[in-house]
Amino acid sequence: MITVPAGGAVEALRRSADEDWAAAVGHRFVEELFAGTVPDEVMATYLIQDYQFFEDFLAMLGACVAHADRIEAKLRFARQLGFLEAEEDSYFIRAFAEVGVSPADYADPVLLAPTAGFRDVMKGAVASASYPDLLVVLVIAEWLYLDWGELEREMPTRDVHVGWIDLHRGEDFAAWVQFLVDELERVVPRGDDAEAVATRDRLTALWGRAVGLERAFFDEAYRSQDS
Ligand SMILES: Cc1ncc(CO)c(N)n1
Structure with missing residues (x-):
């Protein structure tokens, strides 16, 4: 459980795109992931696209090492980079093999629209x-x-499903998310001066765009299979 101060900046951001957020969390992909019934073809499309997402995500963590305003935060991002190299990359490689995706298929795929948007x-x-x-x-x-x-939920049995769930739950992951949320709360400018208001408006627009992309990212994994 993540806690945010009542009346704070993160609470306001979280509320600003609640419909897309809830649609993503309650998505068919999530339901089928826990049930272990995501078609392998959909899982393959999702993972190929997400490996591209992962690459840009690593760059963002590197940028946080560069631009965070405190050494404690820089070190936390550095630690997470090590974790991703050790745990998440190896999941992708195992999962690709499990659903029959070859290195040539995931090396340089055509980006679907939400992946390009995230990029x-x-x-x-x-x-x-x-x-x-x-x-x-x-x-x-x-x-x-x-x-x-x-x-x-009851857990599925195949590694391709269980592994993806396990990467996104548990005490360590929750502590990492709480750290990110606390940092955001700390650095969003307060006050009613024009600059602070303009920054909050920019961050709110970015929030809305990215939450919409999360929802679309799940939708898109099914689109090629439905058509
Ligand atoms: C699209 C997407 N959003 C979020 C995560 C988790 O960082 C992920 N792996 N992929």
């Missing part, structure tokens, strides 16, 4: 060199995944 958003956040902008995108990506990862 724009994440590259934009990296290029901005703005720690608050980077945090907005990271908080969404990680908190939204923790929200569904923590659903109390």
Whole structure:
């Protein structure tokens, strides 16, 4: 469970795109992931696209090492980079083999629209060199995944499903998400001066765009199979 101060910046952001957030957390993909019934073809499409997402995500963490305003935060991002190299990358490689995706298929795929959208958003956040902008995108990506990862359901049996759920739940992942949320709360400018208001407006627009992309990312994994 993630806690945010009542009346704070993160609570306001979280509320600003609640419909897309709830639609993503309650998505058919999530239901089928826990049930172990995501068709392998859909899982393959999702993972191929998500491996591209993962690459830009790593760049955002690197940018946080560069642009966070405190050494404690830089070190936390550095630690997470090590974890992702050790645990998440190895999941992808195992999962690709399990659903029959070859290295040639995942090396340089055509990007589906939500993946391209995320690439724009994440590259934009990296290029901005703005720690608050980077945090907005990271908080969404990680908190939204923790929200569904923590659903109390019976677990599936295949590694491709269990592994993806396990990466997005548990004490360590929740502590990482709480850290991101706390950092965002700390660095969003307060006050009613024009600059603070303009920054909050920019962050709110970014929040809305990225939450919409999370929902679309799940939708898109099914689209090629439905048509
Ligand atoms: C699209 C997407 N959003 C969030 C996460 C979790 O960081 C992920 N792996 N993929």
